[in-house]
Amino acid sequence: MTTTTTTNTEPDLLYSEEEEALRSAVxxxxxxxxxxxxxxxxxxxDAPHDRELWKNLAETMGLAGLLVPxxxxxxxxxxxEAAVVLxxxxxxVAPVPYLTSAVIATEALLACEGDEAATVLAxxxxxxxxxxxxVPLSAAPGQDFRDVREQGGALTGRVTGVADAxxxxxxxxxxxxxxxxxxxxxxxxxxxxxxxxxxxxPLAAVTFAGAAGRKLTDSAATAVRRALRAGAGMLVSEQLGxxxxxxxxxxxxxxxxxxxxxxxxxxxxxKHRLAQLWLETVNSRAAARNAADALAANSEDADIAxxxxxxxxxxxxxxxxxEALQLHGGIGMTWEHPIHxxxxxxxxxxxxxxxxxxxxxxxxxxxxxRAP
Amino acid sequence: MSLDAAQLRDRTKEFxxxxxxxSTSREDFLSARFDAGLAWVHYPEGLGGLDAPRALQAVVxxxxxxxxxPDNNPRRNGIGLGMAAPTILRYGTEEQKQRFxxxxxxGEEVWCQLFSEPGAGSDLAALGTRAVRxxxxxxxxxxxxxxxxxxNARFAILVTRTDPDVPKHKGMTYFVxxxxxxxxxxxxxxxxxxxxxxxxxxxxxVRIPDAHRLGEVGDGWRVAQTTLNNERVSIGGMRxxxxxGLVGIVAKTWRERPELRTQDLxxxxxxxxxxxxxxxxxxxxxxxxxxxxxxxxxxxxxxLGFARLNQEISGLEVELLGEExxxxxxxxxxxxxIVDFAGRDAGYRYxxxxxxxxxxxxxxxxLNIVAERVLGLPSxxxxxxxxxWKDLAR
Numbered sequence: 001m002t003t004t005t006t007t008n009t010e011p012d013l014l015y016s017e018e019e020e021a022l023r024s025a026v027x028x029x030x031x032x033x034x035x036x037x038x039x040x041x042x043x044x045x046d047a048p049h050d051r052e053l054w055k056n057l058a059e060t061m062g063l064a065g066l067l068v069p070x071x072x073x074x075x076x077x078x079x080x081e082a083a084v085v086l087x088x089x090x091x092x093v094a095p096v097p098y099l100t101s102a103v104i105a106t107e108a109l110l111a112c113e114g115d116e117a118a119t120v121l122a123x124x125x126x127x128x129x130x131x132x133x134x135v136p137l138s139a140a141p142g143q144d145f146r147d148v149r150e151q152g153g154a155l156t157g158r159v160t161g162v163a164d165a166x167x168x169x170x171x172x173x174x175x176x177x178x179x180x181x182x183x184x185x186x187x188x189x190x191x192x193x194x195x196x197x198x199x200x201x202p203l204a205a206v207t208f209a210g211a212a213g214r215k216l217t218d219s220a221a222t223a224v225r226r227a228l229r230a231g232a233g234m235l236v237s238e239q240l241g242x243x244x245x246x247x248x249x250x251x252x253x254x255x256x257x258x259x260x261x262x263x264x265x266x267x268x269x270x271k272h273r274l275a276q277l278w279l280e281t282v283n284s285r286a287a288a289r290n291a292a293d294a295l296a297a298n299s300e301d302a303d304i305a306x307x308x309x310x311x312x313x314x315x316x317x318x319x320x321x322x323e324a325l326q327l328h329g330g331i332g333m334t335w336e337h338p339i340h341x342x343x344x345x346x347x348x349x350x351x352x353x354x355x356x357x358x359x360x361x362x363x364x365x366x367x368x369x370r371a372p
Numbered sequence: 373m374s375l376d377a378a379q380l381r382d383r384t385k386e387f388x389x390x391x392x393x394x395s396t397s398r399e400d401f402l403s404a405r406f407d408a409g410l411a412w413v414h415y416p417e418g419l420g421g422l423d424a425p426r427a428l429q430a431v432v433x434x435x436x437x438x439x440x441x442p443d444n445n446p447r448r449n450g451i452g453l454g455m456a457a458p459t460i461l462r463y464g465t466e467e468q469k470q471r472f473x474x475x476x477x478x479g480e481e482v483w484c485q486l487f488s489e490p491g492a493g494s495d496l497a498a499l500g501t502r503a504v505r506x507x508x509x510x511x512x513x514x515x516x517x518x519x520x521x522x523x524n525a526r527f528a529i530l531v532t533r534t535d536p537d538v539p540k541h542k543g544m545t546y547f548v549x550x551x552x553x554x555x556x557x558x559x560x561x562x563x564x565x566x567x568x569x570x571x572x573x574x575x576x577x578v579r580i581p582d583a584h585r586l587g588e589v590g591d592g593w594r595v596a597q598t599t600l601n602n603e604r605v606s607i608g609g610m611r612x613x614x615x616x617g618l619v620g621i622v623a624k625t626w627r628e629r630p631e632l633r634t635q636d637l638x639x640x641x642x643x644x645x646x647x648x649x650x651x652x653x654x655x656x657x658x659x660x661x662x663x664x665x666x667x668x669x670x671x672x673x674x675x676l677g678f679a680r681l682n683q684e685i686s687g688l689e690v691e692l693l694g695e696e697x698x699x700x701x702x703x704x705x706x707x708x709x710i711v712d713f714a715g716r717d718a719g720y721r722y723x724x725x726x727x728x729x730x731x732x733x734x735x736x737x738x739l740n741i742v743a744e745r746v747l748g749l750p751s752x753x754x755x756x757x758x759x760x761w762k763d764l765a766r
Contacts, residue, residue, distance in 0.1 A: 010611075013657035014664060251747045266750035268736075271743035278742055279673040286653035311646045360642045369626055369642055372633035 011293040011305075013286055019084045026063070026088040029056055034092045036338035042095060043199035043341070049167045054096045057085075058127025064102040065125030067110070067230075073122030078296035079230065083237035083288060090241025093341045095200040097130050097164035103234045105131035108172050108179065108227035112217040120170060120181050120216070132168035133227055134206050136161035140354025141228040141306075142362065144221065148208055150175040153215075155182060155208040163352070165191050165204035173213060174220035180213030187211065198348035200341060232353040233291040233306040239317035240288045242346050243281045246320040246339070250274065250327050257329075270327060277323055284313040307363040314356045317346040375413075375424045377431050383422075384410060384435040393441040402444055402478040410436075411444075411477045415461060419473050427663055444479045447710050451521060452476045452483030456529045458602045463546070463587040463595050472527070472548065484525035486516040486549060486573055487596070491766055494737050496531075497540045497593055498756075498764060501575060503532035503547065510534075510547065510585070512555075512578040518731070522558045522571035523707060525551045529599060530580075531592050536762040543761055544592030548584040555579070565723045566703040569711055600733075611659060612652050617678075618685045618714055618721060619648040625692060632692050641692075644685050651677045669746040676738050679728035682713060686722040693718055 015023070033053050042048060058064035066082045068074020082103060089098055101124055109121040109131070123129035135145050138161060148157030155173055165171070171189070173180045182189060188211035196203045217223055251274055254265030264270055287309040294305035321343035325332040332339045350356065364370060375383070391404050405411055406420045413429050415421025436443075446453055453476070460472050475481040492499040501514025512532055522528070528549040535543030549556070555578035560568030587595040615623055626633065626641060654677070658670045690697040700719040713724055729735040743749045756764060 011653075011656075012660070013653065014660050251749065255749060262753065263750050266752055268740065268752060271747075271749050272736070272739040274747055274749065275673075275676075275739040275742035278747060279676060282670050282673055283647075283650045283654050283677070286657040287650045289657065290653050308646050308649050311643075312650045360639075360646065363646065364638070364642050367623075367645065369623060369638075369645060370630075370633075371638050372630070372635060 011290050011297075011299075011301075013289040013293065015084065015289075016080075019081060022081055023084050023088060025061065026057070026085055027091075029053075029061070030088060030092040030094060034094050036093075036341070039093055039095060039200060039341060040336070040338060046193075048095050048199055048202050049097065049164070050095050051167075053094060054130075054167075055127070057096060057098070058102065062127070063098075064106075064127035067103065067106050068121060068125040072118060072125065074125035079234060079292045080296045083234055083292035086234055086237040087241035087244070087288075090238035090345075091245040093200045093242070093338070093345050097132070097167050099201075099231060099235060099238065100132050100164040101130045101168075104227045104231040105133050105172050107230040108133050108223045109216065111223035111226045112179065114216070116181060116214050117216045120172075123170075129169045130164070130167050131170045131172060132162060132165050133172045133174070133224065134159045134162050134165070135174065135224065135228070137163040137201075137203060137348070137352045138354075139228060140358050140362075141225055141232055143228070145174045145224060146176060148173050148175050150177045150180060150213060153213055154188075154210040155180060155213045156210055158205060158207045160194065160205040161203045162206050163201050163203055165206050166193055166202060171206060172216065173208065174224050176220075178218045179216045179220040179223050181216055182208065182211050182213045196348070198344040200345055201348065228353055229303070229306055230295055232310050232359070233295045233302070235349060235353055236284070236288040236291050236306075236309040236313045239313045239346065239349055240281070240284045242317045242342050242349070243277075243284055243313075243320035246317075246324040246342055246346075247274070247277050247281055249339075250277075250324045253328055264327075273323055273327070277320055280316045280319065284309075284316045287312050304363065304366050307359040307366060310354060310359040311356045311363060314350040314359075318343075318350050321346040375422055375428070377428055380413065380422075380424060380428050380431050381435060383408070384432050388435065388439045388441070393439055398442045399478070401442055403474075405436075405441075406474050406477055412457075415473075419461070419469055420477050427665075444477060448524075449476065449479055449482045449521075451485045451525075451529075452481070452527075455485060455599045455602050456483040456527070459529060459546075459586060459595060459599045460548075462598050465583075467583070468548070468586070476527075481526040482521060482524045484519050484521040484528045484551070485599070486519060486522075486528045486530040486575075487599075488518045489515060490517050494734055496596070497544070498761070498766065499531060499533060499544070500761075500766075501530075501532045502536075503534050503545060503580070505534075505582075506579075508582050510545075510580045510582065512547075512549070512575050512580055514575050516573040516575070517561065517570075519558075519571045519573050520569060520711070522551065522573050523560070524709065527551060528573075529586070531596050533761065534589055534592075537760050538590075539758055540756065540761040540764065541593045542590060544596070545589050546586045546592040546595040547580050548586060549575075549578065549580055550584075553578045553580075560705070560707060562705055563723075564726065565720055566700075567706050567708055569708055611656060614649060614652065615645075616652065617648060618682055618689070618725075619645055621714060621721075622685055622689045622692065625689070632694060637688065637692055640688055644681065644688060647677075648681055648685065651681060669742075672738065672742050672746055675728075675732065676735050676742070679725075679735055682725040682728050686718065686725045689718045690722045 062075055063085050065074030066077040070076040106124055109117050124131045147159045148155050168184045171182045188209040190207040192205045194203045255263050257264050291305045291309035294302040325339050331337050387408050409422035410432050411420035413422050413424040414426035489499050503510045503512045530547045530549040534545040555576045557574040559572045561570045561572050562568045661668045701717040
């Protein structure tokens with residue numbers, strides 16, 4: 001599929017009124033249906049995804065179709081709005097397949113033409129079907145995928161580390177001969193959950209043993225590249241949401257926690273660390289907005305904007321989680337306190353869709369700062 | 373009703389027709405521009421402005437720049453324009469505003485700032501320069517330090533101690549000091565760069581008329597807050613292009629001189645490039661918030677980020693240059709009129725950047741400001757608030 005690019009003269013780095021309204025709606029839903037205690041209890045079961053929350057978010061609010069044009073069954077919004085949703089989902093470490101289905105799989109399908117892709121896309125956009133691209137969560141944009149082979153429409157191979165595979169209704173499977181759709185319940189498809197560091201976005205191994213695939217496009221590489229670039233660019237907003245929640249909670253806690261007859265938040269050694277974290281979060285917000293705006297505008301600058309944002313914001317979310325844990329003292333180390341959910345998500349996110357180091361390598365080429 | 377952008381554009385065009393830059397002398401042009409209210413449009417009428425929204429200044433500047441009009445060389449009088457003027461506007465009497473603002477804006481009179489002292493840096497309110505009343509004048513004695521532009525300045529904004537018997541914040545008074553007074557002695561203060569960009573200023577029986585007092589006696593701390601808040605506002609007004617700061621200089625060297633590259637430097641360079649780009653985006657976001665009329669608290673943190681980045685990038689540059697990094701262009705004591713952090717050579721940039729985390733509020737003080745004013749964290753217990761100034765440790 002051909003896409004038009006625009007020259008990015010002045011990215012809009014603010015939130016519009018509509019985006020702020022969307023944020024409050026999502027935040028309201030999450031505070032009613034996704035508090036930390038619930039998430040903690042849920043990840044300890046064998047059904048880690050919150051199906052009811054997903055139904056509310058994806059179907060009732062229609063947010064699964066934000067990136068899909070109206071004539072293809074979606075809401076005709078853009079990455080700017082999807083980024084706001086991801087910020088809020090990050091703030092709540094919500095166990096829903098939004099990034100995987102509504103962003104990554106959706107973007108892969110948007111790169112395809114034809115009736116088959118249109119049908120799957122419309123189903124994903126409606127929120128009634130969950131789609132997952134079968135690549136490892138750690139895959140970076142530009143990586144090549146040959147784990148699955150296709151012969152006469154039958155797919156064979158095994159992919160490990162696939163995020164949200166346990167919740168998928170349909171898999172999008174890249175092969176050397178094209179991108180294929182395979183129903184999760186089809187004969188010859190096995191999904192084995194893996195014990196994951198981040199149980200709010202659980203991984204699974206997906207095995208295809210002669211499973212029947214429907215071809216979506218000949219050029220899997222183009223579709224996967226587009227999907228992973230958008231995924232990486234949108235993940236930044238989730239990382240921002242994580243950092244924002246961690247900073248807010250830690251500031252609140254250090255104001256209330258007394259030691260040595262004063263709030264621990266009055267000690268300069270702690271205040272300076274929190275101020276530093278605030279600065280990093282403020283920077284992450286600018287980088288995240290820039291990436292979302294560049295993707296929404298399909299700007300020439302999008303590759304750079306995404307690489308810059310990932311390279312910067314991924315370590316910030318991890319730093320925020322590590323500082324939050326330390327500044328909470330003993331309580332931060334307990335199972336009952338939700339910080340560990342954020343730490344595990346932030347650390348997993350720092351590997352997801354390419355590490356910061358990998359994005360820096362990519363960037364070095366893009367901006368002509370070549371290695372020796 | 374204040375003017376809108378279209379009306380302001382028309383006014384600027386009319387002004388340019390009446391005062392064509394090509395055939396008007398610089399002095400006449402600037403003087404007429406001030407009188408027409410196009411100097412700083414958000415100032416009151418009669419004082420160089422039109423009571424228009426501050427953001428519309430950009431409309432005027434764009435028209436004037438397009439017409440090739442001369443400017444008032446704002447970098448030569450940064451303290452005057454950025455700090456003295458808003459303080460005079462807020463606290464000055466009508467006579468003071470009429471006397472000082474126009475020559476300040478047109479650049480006829482340069483200003484400096486007599487705030488810091490050898491014994492009062494981050495703790496500015498501890499300052500000890502004494503002003504004692506003698507009828508209609510005040511007699512001032514003391515020493516100020518880190519005064520940029522004192523050697524070019526006609527006037528200074530000055531904070532003094534007028535009552536040592538009350539707690540430090542309550543006993544200060546703010547004045548305009550005439551730098552040509554015989555009791556004012558300006559000595560160059562040589563820095564680690566070899567330059568004397570700053571000065572020490574010794575005040576010995578300087579006589580300041582009471583008519584040059586800004587604000588009430590004893591209210592100097594509040595007046596000084598206006599000055600210092602404006603210091604921090606002045607950052608973040610302009611769009612900066614990618615690679616616009618020191619990182620652009622290093623990136624250029626990297627591209628042009630592949631023989632200098634190493635793996636370690638490459639890792640560090642790309643990391644700093646990312647941080648510089650993100651800092652640029654944050655300042656652009658701040659600018660957009662200002663234009664939209666919703667200034668965010670981000671401004672408080674910008675200087676912190678730039679100080680650290682300038683230091684790391686300039687440090688990397690010296691290393692990248694290897695053998696050349698061992699050299700320095702010139703240690704001669706000079707007195708520059710305009711300071712350019714990106715000027716001269718890599719060694720200068722490295723040394724000059726060390727001041728970025730000290731001048732205009734140390735990074736440690738700025739972190740406190742962010743923690744307390746933005747995040748709302750409690751302040752440290754204070755032992756100096758209820759003690760008379762004369763009883764403080766020093």
